[in-house]
Amino acid sequence: xxxxxxxxxxxxxxxxxxxxxxxxxxxxxxxxxxxxxxxxxxxxxxxxxxxxxxxxxxxxxxxxxxxxxxxxxxxxxxxxxxxxxxxxxxxxxxxxxxxxxxxxxxxxxxxxxxxxxxxxxxxxxxxxxxxxxxxxxxxxxxxxxxxxxxxxxxxxxxxxxxxxxxxxxxxxxxxxxxxxxxxxxxxxxxxxxxxxxxxxxxxxxxxxxxxxxxxxxxxxxxxxxxxxxxxxxxxxxxxxxxxxxxxxxxxxxxxxxxxxxxxxxxxxxx
Numbered sequence: 042x043x044x045x046x047x048x049x050x051x052x053x054x055x056x057x058x059x060x061x062x063x064x065x066x067x068x069x070x071x072x073x074x075x076x077x078x079x080x081x082x083x084x085x086x087x088x089x090x091x092x093x094x095x096x097x098x099x100x101x102x103x104x105x106x107x108x109x110x111x112x113x114x115x116x117x118x119x120x121x122x123x124x125x126x127x128x129x130x131x132x133x134x135x136x137x138x139x140x141x142x143x144x145x146x147x148x149x150x151x152x153x154x155x156x157x158x159x160x161x162x163x164x165x166x167x168x169x170x171x172x173x174x175x176x177x178x179x180x181x182x183x184x185x186x187x188x189x190x191x192x193x194x195x196x197x198x199x200x201x202x203x204x205x206x207x208x209x210x211x212x213x214x215x216x217x218x219x220x221x222x223x224x225x226x227x228x229x230x231x232x233x234x235x236x237x238x239x240x241x242x243x244x245x246x247x248x249x250x251x252x253x254x255x256x257x258x259x260x261x262x263x264x265x266x267x268x269x270x271x272x273x274x275x276x277x278x279x280x281x282x283x284x285x286x287x288x289x290x291x292x293x294x295x296x297x298x299x300x301x302x303x304x305x306x307x308x309x310x311x
Contacts, residue, residue: 274301
């Protein structure tokens with residue numbers, strides 16, 4: 042694969058499209074491939090998962106090849122870095138006899154990661170690549186992550202220094218507060234505020250998911266799949282009502298929706 046990618050990126054004899062790409066132009070494909078891996082897992086499709094993991098690995102090779110071309114690092118450096126990280130973060134598995142017998146003490150993982158952050162910052166400082174504007178607690182949360190995932194990471198980091206609720210019921214109350222604010226803006230006809238208030242509501246819902254140990258992106262994907270499945274039931278059965286999707290009213294479709302919900306429940310469910 043490394044040789045194939047090097048050949049694709051070779052000027053004149055390589056692929057014109059591959060040759061002209063850079064890190065920023067390839068990054069969206071990397072994100073897309075990661076989501077396709079998650080989708081294959083959600084569908085429990087092992088054949089697709091094998092193929093999608095290959096596509097995701099190709100993205101790693103692609104970025105490493107471009108980095109190698111500019112003499113920043115190569116694929117071997119990527120593998121070496123993650124190998125060292127895994128060994129460093131698992132002293133209870135890869136450490137000396139004393140470390141292995143002690144097991145993974147509470148807080149060890151966080152302390153190791155914190156030290157890694159300090160060491161990386163020092164490396165960047167010595168190399169002259171440090172960003173002086175990125176020194177805050179939340180600055181290392183990537184901005185390109187999906188919104189719900191970013192929200193959870195921001196909330197978790199703030200929570201580590203005590204800026205957090207200690208009861209999910211308080212988060213539910215905050216959600217009710219945000220819903221009330223959305224309703225107020227709807228009643229007032231203040232369309233300019235809809236964007237902000239909906240954002241606040243989604244942020245609060247992500248916070249509740251975090252407190253309940255639910256990964257919100259996965260939960261939303263599952264809800265999307267459920268909606269697809271139930272709407273497909275409506276499409277497949279609408280003709281039994283003597284209507285079409287275009288002619289049926291909401292009540293007719295809602296009846297089929299309820300049927301779809303019932304059909305998904307186990308026979309012994311209440």
